[in-house]
Amino acid sequence: MVAQIIFLLFTIAAIALFTFNFRKIIRNIRLGKSVDRNDQPIKRLMTMLRVAFGQSKMVIRPITAFLHFFVYIGFVIINIEVLEIMIDGIFGTHRIFHGLGGLYNFLIGSFEILAFTVWLACIIFLIRRNVLNIKRFKGVEMTSWPKSDANYILITEILLMTAFLLMNAADLKLQMLGVGHYVSAGAFPMSQYLINLLPSTENALIIIERSAWWFHIIGILAFLNYLPYSKHFHILFAFPNTYFSNLEPKGEFTNMASVTNEVKAMLDPSFVPAETEPGKFGAKDATDLSWVNLMSAYTCTECGRCTSVCPANITGKLLSPRKIMMDTRDRITEIGKNIDKHGEGHEDGKSLLDNYISREEIWACTSCNACVEACPINIDPLQIIMELRRFAVMEESQAPASINAMLGNIENNQAPWKYSPADRFNWADEK
Amino acid sequence: MEFKVPTMAELMAAGEEPEILFWVGCAGSYDERAQRITRDICKILHHVGVKYAVLGTEESCTGDPAKRAGNEFLFQMQAITNIEVLNGYNIKKIVTGCPHCFNTIKNEYPGLGGTYDVIHHTQLIQDLINEGKLKAEGGESFKGKKITYHDPCYLGRGNGIYEAPRKALEVLDAQLVEMKRCKSNGLCCGAGGAQMFKEPEKGNKDINIERIDEALETNPQVIASGCPFCMTMLSDGVKLKDKEQEVKVLDIAEITVRANGL
Numbered sequence: 001m002v003a004q005i006i007f008l009l010f011t012i013a014a015i016a017l018f019t020f021n022f023r024k025i026i027r028n029i030r031l032g033k034s035v036d037r038n039d040q041p042i043k044r045l046m047t048m049l050r051v052a053f054g055q056s057k058m059v060i061r062p063i064t065a066f067l068h069f070f071v072y073i074g075f076v077i078i079n080i081e082v083l084e085i086m087i088d089g090i091f092g093t094h095r096i097f098h099g100l101g102g103l104y105n106f107l108i109g110s111f112e113i114l115a116f117t118v119w120l121a122c123i124i125f126l127i128r129r130n131v132l133n134i135k136r137f138k139g140v141e142m143t144s145w146p147k148s149d150a151n152y153i154l155i156t157e158i159l160l161m162t163a164f165l166l167m168n169a170a171d172l173k174l175q176m177l178g179v180g181h182y183v184s185a186g187a188f189p190m191s192q193y194l195i196n197l198l199p200s201t202e203n204a205l206i207i208i209e210r211s212a213w214w215f216h217i218i219g220i221l222a223f224l225n226y227l228p229y230s231k232h233f234h235i236l237f238a239f240p241n242t243y244f245s246n247l248e249p250k251g252e253f254t255n256m257a258s259v260t261n262e263v264k265a266m267l268d269p270s271f272v273p274a275e276t277e278p279g280k281f282g283a284k285d286a287t288d289l290s291w292v293n294l295m296s297a298y299t300c301t302e303c304g305r306c307t308s309v310c311p312a313n314i315t316g317k318l319l320s321p322r323k324i325m326m327d328t329r330d331r332i333t334e335i336g337k338n339i340d341k342h343g344e345g346h347e348d349g350k351s352l353l354d355n356y357i358s359r360e361e362i363w364a365c366t367s368c369n370a371c372v373e374a375c376p377i378n379i380d381p382l383q384i385i386m387e388l389r390r391f392a393v394m395e396e397s398q399a400p401a402s403i404n405a406m407l408g409n410i411e412n413n414q415a416p417w418k419y420s421p422a423d424r425f426n427w428a429d430e431k
Numbered sequence: 432m433e434f435k436v437p438t439m440a441e442l443m444a445a446g447e448e449p450e451i452l453f454w455v456g457c458a459g460s461y462d463e464r465a466q467r468i469t470r471d472i473c474k475i476l477h478h479v480g481v482k483y484a485v486l487g488t489e490e491s492c493t494g495d496p497a498k499r500a501g502n503e504f505l506f507q508m509q510a511i512t513n514i515e516v517l518n519g520y521n522i523k524k525i526v527t528g529c530p531h532c533f534n535t536i537k538n539e540y541p542g543l544g545g546t547y548d549v550i551h552h553t554q555l556i557q558d559l560i561n562e563g564k565l566k567a568e569g570g571e572s573f574k575g576k577k578i579t580y581h582d583p584c585y586l587g588r589g590n591g592i593y594e595a596p597r598k599a600l601e602v603l604d605a606q607l608v609e610m611k612r613c614k615s616n617g618l619c620c621g622a623g624g625a626q627m628f629k630e631p632e633k634g635n636k637d638i639n640i641e642r643i644d645e646a647l648e649t650n651p652q653v654i655a656s657g658c659p660f661c662m663t664m665l666s667d668g669v670k671l672k673d674k675e676q677e678v679k680v681l682d683i684a685e686i687t688v689r690a691n692g693l
Contacts, residue, residue, distance in 0.1 A: 251589025252538035316635030367624030389501030414491035
């Protein structure tokens with residue numbers, strides 16, 4: 001009974017704390033500008049099923065895709081097992097689903113195999129990150145926290161899977177000894193190999209089984225609460241992020257409606273623009289970006305596939321699309337903290353552009369869309385870069401001198417070069 | 432040119448309407464190297480007998496570099512003015528010689544009141560090959576030659592057009608060799624996003640050199656592309672590597688014209 005109460009309190013506390021932090025992130029995302037992403041629901045659903053559920057963009061890199069697939073399936077499937085743990089914990093039962101008989105054996109058996117593959121994949125991931133010299137995991141933005149964040153996640157998953165297999169092994173041994181409520185249930189294709197390592201006394205086995213059970217579930221609840229602070233948030237946000245991702249051709253950039261009104265008024269004096277609230281052009285700070293950009297920032301797993309294909313980054317320039325996403329996340333989190341501390345409207349004198357992302361970074365972008373193509377969960381760093389450029393050019397008139405010259409030429413000569421419009425058709429005269 | 436390139440104004444004066452407008456673009460109009468591609472596209476249009484016209488001096492920058500540089504004002508000024516001209520001539524179908532013009536007119540003009548059926552010249556060539564109007568015979572033989580194709584970002588990733596340019600190369604019976612980074616994984620030439628008009632940010636290599644190194648790894652006799660900006664970047668790269676004698680950088684339109692002896 002005491003155990004049940006403790007379990008219930010733990011669970012309630014963990015879920016309450018997670019909800020509290022989760023709502024803060026949703027609040028932060030809502031600080032972004034509105035953008036309509038509720039059109040074409042069928043196409044959006046199919047995109048989500050294909051890209052997030054179907055892992056379609058992971059397969060470009062087969063080795064990681066293979067390893068990630070097991071961790072992903074493990075995560076999805078193991079929720080059924082967590083459901084049993086929850087019911088057992090609250091009602092003081094043991095393996096409540098054992099009545100399912102053969103199906104139960106099949107389920108536990110597959111969980112065991114998946115737990116082992118997750119365990120193995122995480123070990124390989126740890127080696128890839130820390131031993132093998134893989135460029136994708138280096139980079140200027142992969143400093144202390146992002147680096148250790150990844151390792152904490154992998155170590156936690158290894159510990160959780162170890163506890164699960166150990167728990168099953170002890171349970172199996174207790175089942176074989178016919179102890180108390182340890183009814184014969186489940187198949188143990190993996191943990192059966194551990195039973196020889198375990199002690200043979202009943203009490204010791206019960207202690208191991210119970211400790212592993214508690215460690216496993218407290219670990220899961222703790223991990224849940226780690227998510228809002230970690231790049232591992234993608235296990236939740238990958239789904240909405242792909243659902244709300246851009247469905248238009250990648251080359252198509254948004255036409256700013258506020259500009260259309262002004263341009264139409266300029267070209268046609270009789271045009272009366274619709275009343276729109278004044279706002280700035282482009283983005284200086286994270287709150288000037290759309291909520292989709294901000295959600296993507298929380299979704300980013302920092303895998304670096306974007307940066308590894310970025311032509312600017314490949315040739316040693318400062319730009320890293322991954323850093324753009326990480327900076328956006330850091331900045332919007334900071335703005336959120338400011339609101340918590342000082343209330344809304346607090347100015348800390350900082351902004352995404354300059355304090356986080358430098359001009360050198362945004363002007364190095366060729367807008368080639370390689371980063372957008374590479375992202376396994378449809379994040380679009382290019383959109384953020386373009387919004388920052390729009391602010392620099394339209395609000396501040398701060399572009400590199402040669403860019404200003406090019407803009408001047410378009411304005412005066414209707415071409416980016418300084419040629420006379422009268423010469424535009426000369427090409428037809430030559431042989 | 433051995434024939435006269437018709438303009439919209441002339442056709443209108445004669446009370447005629449063309450089937451298709453050829454949008455030349457700034458590079459195609461002024462850049463000497465790109466002008467040769469422009470003339471070749473006209474040769475193809477003339478050869479197959481499509482009724483076409485150009486805007487001539489009435490054409491203006493689409494606004495693409497302004498938009499990618501972040502100047503939405505200037506972009507929309509250009510776009511809306513161009514749309515007025517295009518709509519004034521009742522244009523329905525447009526072919527472009529530049530993926531940047533193509534992308535902008537196809538994707539960004541509709542929201543501003545200009546909706547047209549827009550194709551890139553490699554798509555036109557693909558259609559003409561399918562219709563049997565272009566055969567890749569009678570001219571220079573590319574048979575067995577090693578050709579590698581560089582995907583322009585705004586044609587490939589930007590709009591998903593990978594097959595049309597390759598189709599034009601396949602009919603040559605040439606040996607098409609793909610670079611390590613091709614199609615959706617293609618590497619930018621370094622000119623997009625208004626980079627063409629500025630010095631690159633500091634790094635340890637120029638992007639076009641990275642690209643040329645990769646292209647040269649395939650030991651090509653021809654590097655093909657379908658964009659005047661890629662043309663500049665790739666040609667510069669080949670020159671810098673001192674490979675001008677062995678490796679030609681050619682647009683799909685130029686290859687088609689040579690193969691058909693136009």
